[in-house]
Amino acid sequence: EPEVTQTPSHQVTQMGQEVILHCVPISNHLYFYWYRQILGQKVEFLVSFYNNEISEKSEIFDDQFSVERPDGSNFTLKIRSTKLEDSAMYFCASTGLAGSYNEQFFGPGTRLTVL
Amino acid sequence: GQQLNQSPQSMFIQEGEDVSMNCTSSSIFNTWLWYKQEPGEGPVLLIALYKAGELTSNGRLTAQFGITRKDSFLNISASIPSDVGIYFCAGPGLSGTASKLTFGTGTRLQVTL
Numbered sequence: 001e002p003e004v005t006q007t008p009s010h011q012v013t014q015m016g017q018e019v020i021l022h023c024v025p026i027s028n029h030l031y032f033y034w035y036r037q038i039l040g041q042k043v044e045f046l047v048s049f050y051n052n053e054i055s056e057k058s059e060i061f062d063d064q065f066s067v068e069r070p071d072g073s074n075f076t077l078k079i080r081s082t083k084l085e086d087s088a089m090y091f092c093a094s095t096g097l098a099g100s101y102n103e104q105f106f107g108p109g110t111r112l113t114v115l
Numbered sequence: 116g117q118q119l120n121q122s123p124q125s126m127f128i129q130e131g132e133d134v135s136m137n138c139t140s141s142s143i144f145n146t147w148l149w150y151k152q153e154p155g156e157g158p159v160l161l162i163a164l165y166k167a168g169e170l171t172s173n174g175r176l177t178a179q180f181g182i183t184r185k186d187s188f189l190n191i192s193a194s195i196p197s198d199v200g201i202y203f204c205a206g207p208g209l210s211g212t213a214s215k216l217t218f219g220t221g222t223r224l225q226v227t228l
Contacts, residue, residue, distance in 0.1 A: 042219065045215040055213075106157035107157050
């Protein structure tokens with residue numbers, strides 16, 4: 001069964017460093033998302049992406065964040081200068097035709113630890 | 116913004132028992148989704164609901180879309196150890212196709228033998 005994949009599974013970085021999180025959405029999906037989950041809390045929306053541009057973003061998604069679809073399969077989240085409070089699980093999701101684009105399928109996540 | 120509150124916050128049950136959990140919203144949703152998350156993993160979609168009053172099953176799981184469109188419940192029958200995890204309700208925004216999901220606060224389920 002097709003699935004969303006994410007790499008790396010765990011990223012440790014120093015405060016102020018740039019990180020890039022990688023995702024490969026399900027191949028025939030058209031809408032892509034990033035969410036994050038701080039330990040013990042609920043999943044929070046960061047950004048959605050469609051047709052090579054951001055379609056919606058949350059207050060969390062400030063100028064330090066950017067997304068890119070560099071080729072036909074990858075979808076990346078870049079954090080330019082990481083802060084301690086960026087430590088969280090980051091999930092990529094995608095959706096296609098199923099359920100009129102409402103059924104989002106999530107990857108296994110990247111655990112980001114900022115020291 | 117839209118908020119989803121889930122109850123109970125956590126449940127400790129014995130294997131074989133039935134489970135019921137609830138999700139309520141401050142505003143109307145046109146779609147309700149139920150996800151399960153296991154430790155260190157991403158949310159896995161369990162059930163999707165699209166019509167007010169709709170009752171949908173997936174194996175031992177049954178979910179209903181409330182008539183008011185502001186609530187949903189999830190039942191698990193005859194629980195087993197692998198049901199352990201956090202169950203989240205979620206709903207897409209009303210801004211259009213493929214909107215962001217708002218997640219509930221979650222119900223943590225523990226199953227003892």
